[in-house]
Amino acid sequence: MQSSIGSSKDHQENDYCTITEPTQVVVMMVPFPGHGHLNVFLQLSCIISRYQIPVHYLSSAIHIRQAKARVNGLNPSDVANIQFHDIPTPSFASPSPDPNSSNKFPSQLQPAFDATLQQREPVGDYMKDLSSKYKRVIVIHDVVMAYVVQDVALISNAESYALHCISAFSQATLVWDQMGVPFPIKFSKELPSFKNSATEEILHFMSFQTEPYKFRSGDIYNTCRVMEAPFLDLLAKEEVAGDRKSWVVGPILPQKALSSAQKFDTQHKCLKWLDKQERRSVIYVAFGSTTTLSDEEIKELALGLEQSKQKFIWVLRDGDKGNIFEGGDVRQAGLPEGFEERVEGVGIVARDWAPQPQILAHPSTGGYLSHCGWNSCIESIAMGVPMAAWPMHSEQPRNTLLITEILKIGIAVWEWADSEQPVKAATIGNVIRRLMASEEGDEIRRRAQELAAAVGQATAEGGVSRLELDSFIAHITRQDDMIPA
Numbered sequence: 001m002q003s004s005i006g007s008s009k010d011h012q013e014n015d016y017c018t019i020t021e022p023t024q025v026v027v028m029m030v031p032f033p034g035h036g037h038l039n040v041f042l043q044l045s046c047i048i049s050r051y052q053i054p055v056h057y058l059s060s061a062i063h064i065r066q067a068k069a070r071v072n073g074l075n076p077s078d079v080a081n082i083q084f085h086d087i088p089t090p091s092f093a094s095p096s097p098d099p100n101s102s103n104k105f106p107s108q109l110q111p112a113f114d115a116t117l118q119q120r121e122p123v124g125d126y127m128k129d130l131s132s133k134y135k136r137v138i139v140i141h142d143v144v145m146a147y148v149v150q151d152v153a154l155i156s157n158a159e160s161y162a163l164h165c166i167s168a169f170s171q172a173t174l175v176w177d178q179m180g181v182p183f184p185i186k187f188s189k190e191l192p193s194f195k196n197s198a199t200e201e202i203l204h205f206m207s208f209q210t211e212p213y214k215f216r217s218g219d220i221y222n223t224c225r226v227m228e229a230p231f232l233d234l235l236a237k238e239e240v241a242g243d244r245k246s247w248v249v250g251p252i253l254p255q256k257a258l259s260s261a262q263k264f265d266t267q268h269k270c271l272k273w274l275d276k277q278e279r280r281s282v283i284y285v286a287f288g289s290t291t292t293l294s295d296e297e298i299k300e301l302a303l304g305l306e307q308s309k310q311k312f313i314w315v316l317r318d319g320d321k322g323n324i325f326e327g328g329d330v331r332q333a334g335l336p337e338g339f340e341e342r343v344e345g346v347g348i349v350a351r352d353w354a355p356q357p358q359i360l361a362h363p364s365t366g367g368y369l370s371h372c373g374w375n376s377c378i379e380s381i382a383m384g385v386p387m388a389a390w391p392m393h394s395e396q397p398r399n400t401l402l403i404t405e406i407l408k409i410g411i412a413v414w415e416w417a418d419s420e421q422p423v424k425a426a427t428i429g430n431v432i433r434r435l436m437a438s439e440e441g442d443e444i445r446r447r448a449q450e451l452a453a454a455v456g457q458a459t460a461e462g463g464v465s466r467l468e469l470d471s472f473i474a475h476i477t478r479q480d481d482m483i484p485a
Contacts, residue, residue: 024134024135024136025053025134025135025136025137025138025476025477026053026054026055026056026130026133026134026136026137026138027045027048027053027054027055027056027138027139027140027476028056028058028126028127028130028137028138028139028140029041029042029044029045029055029056029057029058029140029141030058030059030123030139030140030141030142030145030148030149031057031059031063031067031141031142031145032113032116032142032144032145032165033059033060033063033109033112033113033116033322034109034113034289034290034320035066035070035289035290035320036165036288036289036290036373036374036375037142037165038059038063038066038067038070039067039070039072039375040163040165040222040252040375041057041067041140041142041163042057042067042071042074042079042082043074043252043253043254044140044163044220044249044252045057045082046074046075046078046079046081046082046254047252047469048473049078049081049082050078051473051477053473053476053477054083055081055082055083056082056083056084056085056126056130057082057083057084057085058085058087058123058126059086059087060086060087060089060115060116060119061086061089062089062323062325063112064084064086065325066324066325068084069324070353072254072355072356072357072358073253073254073355073357073358074254075254085126087119087122087123087126088119088122089115089116089118089119090115090118091115092111092112092114092115092322092323093111093322094108094111094112094321094322094323094326095108095111095321095322096108096318096321096328096331097292097318097319097321098292099292099293099294099295099318099331099333100294102196102420103196103197103198103199103393104196104197104291104292104392104393105197105198105199105202105393105394106290106291106292106319106320106393107199107201107202108319108321108322109290109319109320109321109322110199110201110202110205111322112322112323113202113205114205116145116148117147117148117205117208119148120147120148120149120150120151123148123149123151124149124151124154127139127149127151127152127155127158128151128155131155131156131157131158134157135157136157136158136159136476137152137155137157137158137159138158138159138160138161138476139152139158139159139160139161140160140161140162140163140220141160141161141162141163141216142162142163142165143162143163143164143165143209143213144205144206144209145209146162146209146212146213146215146216147208147209147212149212150212150215152215153215159217160215160216160217161216161217161218161219161220162213162216162218162219162220163220163222164219164220164221164222165222165374165375166374166395166399167223167228167231167374167377167395167398167399167402168221168223168228168231168232168235168248169228169231169398169399169401169402169406170374170395170398170399170402171221171231171235172231172232172234172235173191173398174395175234175235175240176234177194184234185230185231185234187401187405187406188405189401189405189415190417191398191401192391192397192398192400192401192416192417193416193417195419196393196419196420197393197394197395197396197397197416198393198394216244217244217245218244218245218246218247218475219235219241219244219245219246219247220246220247220249220472221235221246221247221248221249221250222249222250222251222252222374222378223248223250223251223378224248224250224251224455224458224459224464224465225248225458225464225465226451226454226455226458226464227381227407227451227455228402232246232248245475247468247469247471247472247475248464248465248468249465249468249469249472250378250459250465251378251379251381251382251455251459251465252378253357253378253379253382253459254357268354268355268358269348269350270313270348270350270354270355270359271355271358271359271362273313273348274313274359274362274364274365275362275364277311277364278364279363279364279366280363280364280365280366280445281310281311281364281366281436282310282311282312282313282364282365282366282367283308283310283311283312283313283365283366283367283368283369283388283432283435283436284312284313284315284356284359284360284365284367284368284369284385285301285305285312285313285314285315285368285369286314286315286354286356286368286369286370286371286376287315287370287371287390287392288319288370288371288373288375288376288392289319289320290319290320290373290393291319291371291392291393292318292319293316293333295333295334296422297422297423298316298333298334298335299335299336299425300422300423300424300425300428301314301425301428302335302336302339302425303336303425303428303429304424304425304426304427304428304429304432305343305347305428305429305432306339306342306343306429307425307426307428307429308428308429308430308432308433308436309346309433310346310432310433310436310437311346311347312343312346312347312348312432313347313348313350313354313359313365314347314348314349314350315350315351315354315356316333316335316349316350316351317351317352317353318331318333332351335349356376356379357379357383360379360380360383360385361383365383365385366385366386366436366445367385367386367387367388367432367435367436367441367445368380368385368386368387368388369387369388369390369413369428369432370387370388370389370390371390371391371392371396372387372389372390372391372396372397372399372400372403373394373396373399374395374399377399377402377403380448381407381409381448381451381452381455382452382455382456383452384445384448384449384451384452384453385448386409386410386411386435386441386444386445386447386448387403387404387409387410387411387435387448388410388411388412388413388431388432388435389403389404389410389411389412389413390413390414390423391416397416397419400412400416407447407451408444408447409444409447409448409451410435410444410448411431411434411435411440411441411444412431413427413428413431414427
């Protein structure tokens, strides 16, 4: 990775290859109903549609509305090319998140997740209808929607591919956990356990996916070989993949998000404020769409930001409800008395939905205090922004190990083994200063920028990720078995 390649923040939008003749293939996208999954599936839908392949995006009416409402960095004309189809879904409860839960997994979303188990029949019917109109139906589904799309195995001209929305590292370590054998690659720190990172309810939900998952014809990974080659190689082994093919096409991001932030909606207060700050002087603080901080965590984070004496943008909002459009009381998390007055001119607190890709792409952003959800990780990596990692649930502790110990482009706020102990303001402030105002932080930032340049090259025309995407398109549009009988 040579820094002479250039920063991905200066990367310009590239056109994707197009197929000159209309294809006889149709693609069905079946996402999991969480923001990060809905978003990635919509981004990939837009990319595939540029190859002149019709794309149908299937979800509940509520979650299609959510995906459209949070379109970020996508070209509206690309979104207009997607055919959205509402899948009949039973009504589900939409409770508010519990900020005081000892387990940070967003259990308030579980009713929405469970409702998807009733989508098998309508998704199967839609699949059969498309199979009568096209020579081949390609179903791209979330790993945890395998149960819903399993009837693909009953349709002779249909095949399915699983899109993995987590890191290859997390996926590989999870597979080896399930096999009950030691992971073949050693690390400087012990692999984090999944203790307190999930709930019994989500594990039960995932158990429904195990057998139908075997029906897939291949795998698509939202990562890049320059980031995760050793773990992708493990996942390609015959004892894991069998005879299935895989394609590593990431990072899947809106192309506009890879170019100058000045091209975006500069009316958002965060971007207007960033325009007035010095280059790489601001740390962005956000914990994704599913994390809810307790009052005590908010207090310690506020004091830590203040003690760090670094400029910041803090997106302070609770995790999503299952139906983000449902009314009701919205918690207004309190800040320490006088905090916003004391940090005036140094930082701002945003309580609305912030344009994260644009904030990370802005030249004034120099760090990201993050929960280490995979979408946030790859956005930060693509923009060359180093991370302070504060994992909350799911595979985030393992992503933290990847970011801090393997790629070495971040600093851990705490060790997952100590997750039952509260994180104090002094620790937070110290990590922020290390990342933003020290020689250690400068070295981490240099590595992050080199990795961003390599990732930018991989996703550009002729790069390894772009070539694998072209390979996938060539595979699903193959003509050899599409000749009418």
